[in-house]
Amino acid sequence: LAKTTQPISMDSYEGQEVNITCSHNNIATNDYITWYQQFPSQGPRFIIQGYKTKVTNEVASLFIPADRKSSTLSLPRVSLSDTAVYYCLVGDTGFQKLVFGTGTRLLVSP
Amino acid sequence: EAQVTQNPRYLITVTGKKLTVTCSQNMNHEYMSWYRQDPGLGLRQIYYSMNVEVTDKGDVPEGYKVSRKEKRNFPLILESPSPNQTSLYFCASSFGLRGANTEAFFGQGTRLTVV
Numbered sequence: 001l002a003k004t005t006q007p008i009s010m011d012s013y014e015g016q017e018v019n020i021t022c023s024h025n026n027i028a029t030n031d032y033i034t035w036y037q038q039f040p041s042q043g044p045r046f047i048i049q050g051y052k053t054k055v056t057n058e059v060a061s062l063f064i065p066a067d068r069k070s071s072t073l074s075l076p077r078v079s080l081s082d083t084a085v086y087y088c089l090v091g092d093t094g095f096q097k098l099v100f101g102t103g104t105r106l107l108v109s110p
Numbered sequence: 111e112a113q114v115t116q117n118p119r120y121l122i123t124v125t126g127k128k129l130t131v132t133c134s135q136n137m138n139h140e141y142m143s144w145y146r147q148d149p150g151l152g153l154r155q156i157y158y159s160m161n162v163e164v165t166d167k168g169d170v171p172e173g174y175k176v177s178r179k180e181k182r183n184f185p186l187i188l189e190s191p192s193p194n195q196t197s198l199y200f201c202a203s204s205f206g207l208r209g210a211n212t213e214a215f216f217g218q219g220t221r222l223t224v225v
Contacts, residue, residue, distance in 0.1 A: 032209060043114075043200045043216025044153070051210070094208035095141050096160075097168065100153040 004088045009105040018075045020104050022088030025069045030092040033064060033071045036100070038085045044100070047086075048073070075106075083108045112137045116201050116217035123191055123224055131186045131220045133201030139215070141204045142184040143168065144176065146197040147219075153200070159184055160207070191224040198222075 005023040012018045024033070032051050036044040048055055050062040050071070061074040075082060085103040093099075114135045123129055135142065143158035145168075155168030159178040173195055175187040184203075188195060201217040 030209070032212070034212070036214075041198065041219060041221070043202070043219055044214070045216065046213040049210065049213065092208060094206065094212040095143070095202075095204035095214055096158060096207055097155055098143075098145075098153070098202070098214060102152060 004090050004101050006086075006088050006101065006104045008102065009107070011107050011109065012078055013109050014079055015077050018078050018082070018106060018108075020073045020075075020086055020088075020106070021070055022073070022090075023070045024088070024090040027068050027090055028092055031068075031090050032094075033062065033068075034089045035060070035062065035073045036087045036089065038087065038103070044087065078106075078108045080108050080110065082106065112215065114201055114203050114215050114217040116199070116220050118220060119218060120221050121223070123222070125192055125224055126190050129188050129191060129222075131188075131199060131201075131222070133184045133186065133217060134182050135184075135201075135203040135215065136182065137203065137205065137215065138181065139203035139205050140181070141207055142178070143202050144174070144184070144186050145200045145202065146170065147200065148197050156186070156199075188222075191222075193224045196222060196224050 034049040035047040038044040048062045055062045063072040087103040117132045144156040145153045147153045157176040159165045199220045202214045204214045206212040
C-alpha cells in the first residue's frame, strides 16, 4: 500500500481557499487517490476521487501532477462548517481495505 | 435517500453480555465493511464482506463476528464484549471494490461503551 503523508493540521479563515497536499511517493499504477472528510463522531464522507490531472465536483477540486507522487485537495471559499479532518487515501485495495491515516485537521475561523 | 443506517447510535453494556449492532444499506451495494475508530489509532477495519455469505477478516477481528445473509444487512456481533471493545464503530458500503467507483458510504456511527 502506498504510504501517504499529509500535514497534521491547517488553519484558515472563512472565505479563503484551502489547499491540502498529500504526498504518496510510492503510488502504484493502479492506485486511485481518494479524499474523505470526517466531522467529530460522524462517519467519513467521500469528497472526491481521481487518477490523474484535475477532477472537480461541486465541493472540491483535486489536482494530480503528471508523476502522481502527490495530490492537492482544493476547497474553495471555506466556511466554518468545513472544519473537519480530511483524509487522503491511496491504494489498489480499494474498498476491500480503506487505509485512513491520521488525516489533516482543518480549522476554519471567522 | 441513499444511506447506510446503523443501530443503535449509542450503547452502554456490561462485560460479557452479547450484543449486535445492525447495519443496513439501501443502495444495493455488494461490498460492506466494519471499522472501529479509537483516539490515536484512527480507523481500523474489523471485517468486510464481498457479497452475501462472503466475509473476511480485517485488521482487528478478534472478539467480533459478522454475518451477511442478505445483501443489504451486515450486522456486527460481539459475543462477549470486553472493555477494550469500547469504541466508535462505523459500517460502510460501496458499489465498487477497486479502481474508480469505490466511493464508500459510511453510517452515522455507533458509540459503544463496555463497562
